[in-house]
Amino acid sequence: xxxxxxxxxxxxxxxxxxxxxxxxxxxxxxxxxxxxxxxxxxxxxxxxxxxxxxxxxxxxxxxxxxxxxxxxxxxxxxxxxxxxxxxxxxxxxxxxxxxxxxxxxxxxxxxxxxxxxxxxxxxxxxxxxxxxxxxxxxxxxxxxxxxxxxxxxxxxxxxxxxxxxxxxxxxxxxxxxxxxxxxxxxxxxxxxxxxxxxxxxxxxxxxxxxxxxxxxxxxxxxxxxxxxxxxxxxxxxxxxxxxxxxxxxxxxxxxxxxxxxxxxxxxxxxxxxxxxxxxxxxxxxxxxxxxxxxxxxxxxxxxxxxxxxxxxxxxxxxxxxxxxxxxxxxxxxxxxxxxxxxxxxxxxxxxxxxxxxxxxxxxxxxxxxxxxxxxxxxxxxxxxxxxxxxxxxxxxxxxxxxxxxxxxxxxxxxxxxxxxxxxxxxxxxxxxxx
Numbered sequence: 001x002x003x004x005x006x007x008x009x010x011x012x013x014x015x016x017x018x019x020x021x022x023x024x025x026x027x028x029x030x031x032x033x034x035x036x037x038x039x040x041x042x043x044x045x046x047x048x049x050x051x052x053x054x055x056x057x058x059x060x061x062x063x064x065x066x067x068x069x070x071x072x073x074x075x076x077x078x079x080x081x082x083x084x085x086x087x088x089x090x091x092x093x094x095x096x097x098x099x100x101x102x103x104x105x106x107x108x109x110x111x112x113x114x115x116x117x118x119x120x121x122x123x124x125x126x127x128x129x130x131x132x133x134x135x136x137x138x139x140x141x142x143x144x145x146x147x148x149x150x151x152x153x154x155x156x157x158x159x160x161x162x163x164x165x166x167x168x169x170x171x172x173x174x175x176x177x178x179x180x181x182x183x184x185x186x187x188x189x190x191x192x193x194x195x196x197x198x199x200x201x202x203x204x205x206x207x208x209x210x211x212x213x214x215x216x217x218x219x220x221x222x223x224x225x226x227x228x229x230x231x232x233x234x235x236x237x238x239x240x241x242x243x244x245x246x247x248x249x250x251x252x253x254x255x256x257x258x259x260x261x262x263x264x265x266x267x268x269x270x271x272x273x274x275x276x277x278x279x280x281x282x283x284x285x286x287x288x289x290x291x292x293x294x295x296x297x298x299x300x301x302x303x304x305x306x307x308x309x310x311x312x313x314x315x316x317x318x319x320x321x322x323x324x325x326x327x328x329x330x331x332x333x334x335x336x337x338x339x340x341x342x343x344x345x346x347x348x349x350x351x352x353x354x355x356x357x358x359x360x361x362x363x364x365x366x367x368x369x370x371x372x373x374x375x376x377x378x379x380x381x382x383x384x385x386x387x388x389x390x391x392x393x394x395x396x397x398x399x400x401x402x403x404x405x406x407x408x409x410x411x412x413x414x415x416x417x418x419x420x421x422x423x424x425x426x427x428x429x430x431x432x433x434x
Contacts, residue, residue: 007265022295036077060306090138102299116151118251122238126153130178140247178209213239222355253321261325268293287312340407347428
């Protein structure tokens with residue numbers, strides 16, 4: 001198909017016609033060339049009508065892991081000759097075994113154009129000089145996201161991770177005014193500024209736009225306010241994706257902090273109940289696990305792939321910015337969900353309560369030392385800089401969690417700086433039992 005960089009503005013009717021036409025070609029490509037899916041589907045040819053997609057079985061990460069273990073390095077869901085693969089990435093392995101990702105030249109182009117929509121929606125323009133501080137070492141978020149940043153016309157500085165002192169000097173010397181990184185990375189910069197550059201405040205660096213992704217946290221208004229007050233920076237959720245599917249396909253705009261789905265021309269979304277796998281109606285107010293199907297993928301096309309991300313659809317009508325994709329929030333990962341006396345808890349829900357308390361740094365861990373079931377949610381919170389450990393504070397946080405989430409929590413306070421600040425993804429839920 002011919003990829004239009006502005007397809008996110010198409011009407012629902014225009015998009016439906018485009019999706020159907022794309023699926024008619026994609027289904028044949030998968031059916032004829034993906035041994036993995038022909039085995040999974042058996043004698044069932046994929047339906048011609050995209051609306052009948054739910055008749056096919058779901059696929060998930062465990063399937064892909066097994067496929068790559070048996071058929072290294074790309075698995076038998078590689079649907080092109082190996083000679084068509086021009087780039088190899090590897091997933092971060094945050095949720096398990098790292099996976100090898102194969103892209104053709106066309107797949108790379110689709111990835112860059114759709115990712116460019118996300119960064120453009122978040123406000124990046126040709127007037128910006130943006131430093132990209134994600135890991136370039138095989139991870140999709142490094143090189144690929146760099147290429148999506150370039151799609152906006154911005155001047156992109158490929159910095160990567162590590163060398164924070166050099167980064168600070170580079171920002172000031174080059175006149176960088178935007179940064180692409182994880183939400184936890186500004187805390188690293190603040191610490192290095194305090195220790196190595198006395199007299200220089202975060203505001204002095206001149207960063208005006210923060211493009212964040214790779215971790216939760218941007219749904220918390222307190223986090224955004226803190227960045228604005230500390231840095232003079234507008235924080236935008238600019239980089240939501242699923243590495244096995246597409247590195248970046250959703251972002252917020254200046255009018256709405258919720259994520260806009262910007263890839264409907266190349267990805268078909270569904271919602272399922274994560275427990276029963278029943279298909280749920282795609283409508284405002286619905287919560288479920290996001291399932292995605294490639295409509296335009298050559299090397300490793302996925303059909304009805306369970307992302308593991310539980311989302312809530314907030315709006316299905318076009319936004320004020322003109323983009324027509326549905327808007328949503330990521331509630332959490334299904335594998336990070338903790339059930340406490342029948343209540344489904346996600347780290348993002350905990351973060352919203354903790355982030356609203358100025359006596360805390362905002363950093364926390366949920367440490368589970370025994371398998372479920374759980375009657376109490378154990379949370380270790382880090383106090384704010386200069387704050388002493390206070391039993392009364394722990395009790396107040398427990399009361400706030402009970403009031404806002406309905407769950408009983410046991411809060412342990414630790415001194416500021418106890419948790420390491422990382423340049424990569426921060427894991428909030430730690431299961432220490434074997």
